[in-house]
Amino acid sequence: MVDNYGDVGVCWRLARQLATEHGIAVRLWIDDLKSARRLIPSLDPALVRQLIGGVEILAWIDPLPVISPGAVVIGAFAASLPESFLEAMALCVPRPAWINLEYLSAEDWVTGCHGLPSPHPRLPLVQHFFFPGLDVGTGGLLRESDYDVQRGAFSREAFRQALELPPEQPGERMVSLFTYENPALPELLELWSQSSAPVCCLVPEGRILPGLAAHLGLSGLRAGDKILHEALTVCVLPFVEQARYDALLWACDLNFVRGEDSFVRAQWAGLPFVWHIYAQEEEAHLVKLQAFMDRYLVGIEPSAARALRDFWLAWNRGEGVAAAWPAFAGSLPLLEAHGPTWSARLQQTGDLASNLVRFCKVEIE
Ligand code: TRH
Numbered sequence: 001m002v003d004n005y006g007d008v009g010v011c012w013r014l015a016r017q018l019a020t021e022h023g024i025a026v027r028l029w030i031d032d033l034k035s036a037r038r039l040i041p042s043l044d045p046a047l048v049r050q051l052i053g054g055v056e057i058l059a060w061i062d063p064l065p066v067i068s069p070g071a072v073v074i075g076a077f078a079a080s081l082p083e084s085f086l087e088a089m090a091l092c093v094p095r096p097a098w099i100n101l102e103y104l105s106a107e108d109w110v111t112g113c114h115g116l117p118s119p120h121p122r123l124p125l126v127q128h129f130f131f132p133g134l135d136v137g138t139g140g141l142l143r144e145s146d147y148d149v150q151r152g153a154f155s156r157e158a159f160r161q162a163l164e165l166p167p168e169q170p171g172e173r174m175v176s177l178f179t180y181e182n183p184a185l186p187e188l189l190e191l192w193s194q195s196s197a198p199v200c201c202l203v204p205e206g207r208i209l210p211g212l213a214a215h216l217g218l219s220g221l222r223a224g225d226k227i228l229h230e231a232l233t234v235c236v237l238p239f240v241e242q243a244r245y246d247a248l249l250w251a252c253d254l255n256f257v258r259g260e261d262s263f264v265r266a267q268w269a270g271l272p273f274v275w276h277i278y279a280q281e282e283e284a285h286l287v288k289l290q291a292f293m294d295r296y297l298v299g300i301e302p303s304a305a306r307a308l309r310d311f312w313l314a315w316n317r318g319e320g321v322a323a324a325w326p327a328f329a330g331s332l333p334l335l336e337a338h339g340p341t342w343s344a345r346l347q348q349t350g351d352l353a354s355n356l357v358r359f360c361k362v363e364i365e
């Protein structure tokens with residue numbers, strides 16, 4: 001992790017779910033406890049071992065302490081396991097199930113690669129690829145079994161009060177902005193400032209604050225700041241514990257999300273969203289972005305589909321955002337209606353943690 005939280009975010013979410021919903025003893029090795037503390041505020045980065053939320057969290061230090069491997073070993077996001085640990089795995093009887101948990105992609109090849117074995121070149125170990133995904137035949141997406149209960153208990157009014165947000169104005173659109181730095185940000189903010197309907201933009205503390213402050217003519221911004229700029233109100237929110245991030249999505253009419261985990265949570269929220277994908281070399285990410293849009297937009301009225309494609313591409317390229325906004329804003333009611341249909345479709349794949357447990361118990365000998 002380098003000022004990104006997706007990797008630890010997915011691992012922490014999965015670990016908690018395996019522990020609390022499946023009753024599994026989970027050890028989570030993290031190589032950057034300081035960054036992880038942003039999502040897990042009770043974490044003490046000075047401790048090499050601690051128990052939080054039913055999960056044993058261990059500092060991934062070099063050399064790794066001698067420890068007997070669990071029945072299942074998951075290397076997430078291409079993490080290479082230390083040689084000494086692999087050797088300990090090879091000596092286990094029976095040998096642990098060894099999973100390589102991959103990044104999420106909506107590309108077609110994922111279904112064909114999900115579950116494939118990959119023997120270790122030297123040791124008697126076989127690693128299996130486990131791909132999150134959108135379709136039946138992939139590992140699915142992480143979704144807690146009590147998600148609907150949590151959502152049902154959510155009150156937008158209580159959320160506003162807890163954050164001491166200004167009272168809702170008639171016709172106001174509430175937007176969350178959790179995104180990477182973007183040269184198009186000033187353009188979008190200017191558009192919202194000039195819009196006929198008020199826009200309340202909730203920005204979690206993070207890397208876009210300097211750019212945002214510069215646009216607003218301020219030397220800096222911090223959690224709690226509320227700035228009124230014509231029709232736009234910008235409210236800076238504290239970065240909250242991971243389990244509380246969903247509430248921000250539920251509270252808003254439109255969510256800007258990024259990376260992997262917040263992108264998935266926006267889909268469960270079933271509300272219109274804009275995905276800022278994590279940039280890769282040679283624009284490989286744009287292929288992934290297109291693959292997702294192709295799936296997500298099936299069944300949507302063509303003009304709304306076109307509006308979403310244009311706006312998402314403009315946002316990800318960092319240009320043409322103002323030109324693409326009016327049509328996108330106009331299509332939000334259709335996208336709002338589409339959200340629950342999409343979320344229901346995703347649920348047909350089953351949740352990733354349950355799929356993973358079944359895969360380890362049933363499909364790996
Ligand atoms: O932080 P990210 O950009 O993570 C990225 C991507 O996952 C990318 O694929 C990966 O390769 C790179 O990290 C290293 O975005 P993401 O995935 O949405 O993760 C953010 C996490 O932060 C997510 O779990 C939600 C959580 N979060 C909170 O816990 N509290 C908050 O207040 C906010 C705004 C987010």
